[in-house]
Amino acid sequence: MKLTLHVWRQAGPQDRGRMEMLQVDGITSDMSFLEMLDKANEDLIHDGKEPVAFDHDCREGICGTCSMVIDGVAHGPQEGTTTCQLHMRAFKDGDSIHIEPFRSRAFPVIKDLVVDRGSFDRIIAAGGYVSVNTGSAQDANNLPVRKKDADMAMDAAACIGCGACVASCPNGSAMLFVAAKMGHLAHLPQGQAERKERALSMVAQMDAEGFGACSNHYECEAVCPKEIPATFIGSMNREFLKSSLCPDS
């Protein structure tokens, strides 16, 4: 199939950037969206032009590296799917496709569609971990976890940190990401020791990075490739308010 792409081109962080039109031909329906971009880039390189920079790594939907807004939706039109797992059968011959980077003050554009998501790493560094003593691993069954808690922790742990929640939120809020990381550890026995400090420090770092505040549009939940429910944001609000207003309880 033959497609018209409208792609965001930005030479570097200081460049103002603009939308650029590209024609790409010879696309088949079994290609992934990233393979379609690879083809467009091969054509650009062949013509002696600069290829479109975009982030990608595992290309199997588990690393959270691919990040682009396709036709106004983070990760494109297919629910519960990362850009790398979106296939061209979701499009038709002759389609025009708009491709933009994730937009957020806390995700500055490095080049074209590549954004710096270091702000997520700094939120994790602020408290999204459990401290354990080194030594040999203890027996797996030493710490019993209720099935309900294990399921909740797993649902939250499915977050791959791609940032689609931020990209889709009208407020540029990172609360689904932070809530998933916090909720994952809050449901497990290993997460209890640092539970309150974690809630306070992760939220403080999230605010310091310049993310917006949730106003319950639930756009994040709709685009999340791992379909993490926004009820985790409610739990995070409860964790944070309890930890900050009753630190000793």
Added chain:
Amino acid sequence: MSIGTTLKSSIGAKALMAVTGIILVLFVIGHMLGNLQVYLGADALNAYAAKLQSLGPLLWVIRLVLLGTFLAHIIAAIRVVKLNRAARPVAYHQQKDQATTFAARTMWVSGVLILLFAIYHVLHLTVGVVDPAGTYGALDSEGRHDVYGMVIAGFQHWPTTAIYTVAMVVLCLHVSHGASSMLQTLGLRRPGNASGFDKVGPALAIFLLIGNLSMPLSILAGLVG
């Protein structure tokens, strides 16, 4: 962490908005239930109004608490709107909403309109500065403020009824998103109750819309008064 530090955080600002929102919603419900006594006739409504007036200093305490709550709600809203606008300095060329609602997208617009309406409403029926029907300050046969007569004359004037109708639609739009949101913001919304909680706002909005609009519209239609 002090309460001041909590309020400075993004979640704290939202919590302040939610708590003040709950107080304001309870006030709006109580205000409507009081006003519905217009259907019981002049004596019931005027007696209710006289009872509220007789609270004396307590009435002023209630008024000041409500005013403080209203101001805190507005200040929290301004903070959150500023924070959220700054969070996306470069807009998308194309953005398709997947889940949000018209009410959610227009919260600040409906909020500003409600503020303007609240000022107009107090000037109209509490202070009597805006008094197109010229009935403010009249007394009934028992020497009480004739609130009933004022309300009937006020809403027989169609432009007044039109303003109140638009204002109630805007208020209910605001409540339809706000009343569900506050449950999530305060951490009460969980996987088991989420779908039910999401209906709280729209249901409350419809209840307020029917109750509040029935009065001016039935007066304008000549069914009451």
